[in-house]
Amino acid sequence: MSDTLQLDEAAFSLWQALQSKGAVPLSQLAAELKLDQSRLMAAALEGSAGGFIAIDEQEADELVPNENAADLVRGGLPERQALRLLLDAGGQLATGDFAKAAAGAKIAVNEVFKWGVARGWIEKDKQGVRITEAGRSADAVKTYDVDETALIEANGKPVDVDALPDPHRVRQLLGKRPELAKMKARVRRSLALTPAGEQLIASGGIQRKLERNLLTMDDLRSGAWREITLRAYDVTLPAETVHPAKIHPLRKMIEQTRRAYLEMGFTEVVSPIVESSFWNFDALFQPQDHPARDMQDTFYMDEPSMTDLPKDAALVDRVRRAHEDGGDTGSEGWGYKWSPERARQVVLRTHTTASTIRALARHPNPPLKAFCVGWVCRNETMSYKHLPVFHQVDGIVIDEHASLATLLGTLETFYKKMGFKQVKFKPAFYPYTEPSVDVVVYLESRKKWIEMGGSGIFRPEVTEPLGCKHPVLAWGLGMERLAMIRYGLSDIRELYQGRIEALQEMALAQ
């Protein structure tokens, strides 16, 4: 017996549908067999490789009507409405009079001239505008022209232009009328059995493969599994895009950051967003006339505008002295009279360093590794790279043996964990650290170094008043920037706008 061709279910039904039929359009087959066109094409390609199925491809135009096209047509196209005007005027009007009458009736004159002439309904010359014989017979709205009929019958759905009564005229009338419809080039496919294919099917040479997605208990018990072919997945077939629920990219970045620090043995700390100037600025040895404290940079609360200083009066006094003359820190301080009132002013914290400095005050002895991720606020004008509210992550390490090398190593480890391979450090200045170092990471995709934040070793003017005798490494890094780089955003506002399309497009596995 000659070999029979084993076909899966879709291919088998395709062959049957094609038997002694000649060429059948793919769209028709898909509708008849209730199968995807892509599924049928896969079967057809297989058949064509064996010389059994012929695939014919032809360029075809599709008429894609606009949503309101049918209504526009039913209401009367401008050139059709113009016919009434001309008939009422005895069939002819001077161009100026016609334009006036058309404007009065709110009929678009340009459209009338363009399409009325193209349809052969209207003639226009030096004498004026005249209705033609064809125009007279076209007067009644119920005798629609081919394009109007096509749009009404299409009822908003795409149709094959060549299947319409007068495709040439439809193309002519609708080809350049975007307010009504668009023409789209499509490939129209049809399939047919070749003589070899017809012969094979007629001689019973095809057989339906016993194929399943899964085996049942019965298949196993009865031994039927031996005859069953398990259907393979074809991952190359087009599939519907699904947008599952996912975590917001910024939230994801924050969670990943948190995990990275926890994995490195850090403890998470939190502190209020509404903060005293004392913790936000004074404890960090930022002089009270420092420009960062300016209303332009910092949000001051109106209600309450003042809060209490920490209960530990000795600590507050040591901070005062650090500012005024350096106290016991070995420094000369800033040399001004420190105001407790200014330290009591309530601000929206401008950095999460307010959080880590509080942690240091609570726990001034080594070892301590702490971090804080959270909101900070700065009085910035909103732009593609600035927001008045954003997130930072701050960290501190108190350790007898901590050094600048430990600081750089820790930061490098953090960024490596976050997927940034190249980290560089630049000398910088902060009132609370010495030395101070800015962190830059390399962005492969843009071949650019990007600044991520600041770091350093706290000055004695910061640590000594808090009762800390050991080196403290500290850093504060921007979170949004990291998210922007990761998700390829060029505008920071994207992270907060909640544009659903943009969020759907953001990769799930990043």
Ligand SMILES: N[C@@H](Cc1ccccc1)C(=O)O
């Ligand atoms: N607080 C600084 C960063 C920083 C933190 C700790 C030490 C040094 C710098 C900022 O907001 O940019």
